[in-house]
Amino acid sequence: MNFTRTIEALGTMPSFNTDATLQSAASFEQLALPLLPSLYSHAFWLSRNHAEAEDLVQETISKSLRAFDTFEPGTNFKAWAFRILRNTFLTSRTGIAATNTIFLEDHPELIETTDAGLTPEDHLLSLSDQAAVHDALDKLQAPLREVLLLCDVEELKYKEIAMVLNVPIGTVMSRISRARRALHQLLQPQLRKSL
């Protein structure tokens, strides 16, 4: 699936009314409708603003519909739509500001092979406090949080996440590993409190 081509094609798509378009618009609506809650939730995590999240989803709907004939049937529509949502966010004012924040990119050599220094019992967390988990998620670096949301909440496969984020699959794997370790570390005080 060539997302880049799809995104670049946006804005240059001709408008036309043919039988194929009629069918295409109907199936687009069918595919997009169940995704609205997920798209909104993800848009909110990206923008942290309800009004902006709603605008992002609306813009994503418009762009996706115009580019729908480039969507390959049989591939994951959700990943395709999330990719468009993400690109829409990145070109928004909030998104541009966010990308100015430098993220220490994934350096495999810096990634521990195991969580050295932790005893097995340290790994067991009391996660009953939802607010604590939510706060920890909130404190994660944006790229780490984003990969976790796509994996754990949206249940996308690594390959699909790689497409959404436009990064190699190895980067997805290392980010997920780092994200969970960071989340675990942020929850350590919570664990100590519960002991």
Added chain:
Amino acid sequence: MTPTTSPDTHLPSQQLHAFIDGELSSSDTQAVQQHLESCHSCGLRVISAMQLKAATARAAQRFTASPETLARLTAYLHTQSTEQKQPTPIRPRTFHMLPVWSAIAAMIVLTASFVFWNQNHQTNTLTAELLDQHLATLSSGAAPQVISTDRHTVKPWFQGRLPFSFNLPEPGALPPDTTLQGADLVYLKNRPAALLLFTIHKHQVSVFLTQKSELFTLNPKTTHSGFNVHSATTPELNLTAVSDVNPAELDALVASLVKVQ
């Protein structure tokens, strides 16, 4: 990915996470499972990572669209699709009725989508909550409040603690190599539930019994993060079993419990 499965070497983090995310090939998965059988430390790491995954999924659902927002987005989607679909050359004679039909169609779509969203959201949250409770029983090391293989001990313990009652089958009526291990009182969606703990061979099974409600109605058979979640209802109860045991054996346990209600 080539797994590191030597008994002396712990699983690398990336491999462990790929395992719980179901991203390893079947041969790699098997190799990791073999390693886990002999490595207590990695076993705990896997359980902890699964707990964290389930907790993340639940916590992240906090930012959901309000019904009003969802209604606006649904209407927007419908309008956009309709505009794309609208044939331009021929205008029907009943053009003046178009806004009415569009409004009716939009209302139907809105209602259907909200009902779908609401059901789907509730189902996902409940499944995550059940899985979280099951993982807690696997990992906490804390004994359940009732440790007994005797149904005559387990069932009376719940009297006065639950607003409903249930029956337990005779040991002989349980499927082969299935044993009641104990029970606990838990809360699901802020309502009390009986948690019955069974083992099938060496697999732990958590069975949740709640008073019958739409809140606890799940698909009969689903999988979540590699665990089987099987659900059934009786006239009075919702019953859900969570385990990594094979689906047929989990089904047999659920059927034996349903039979005695």
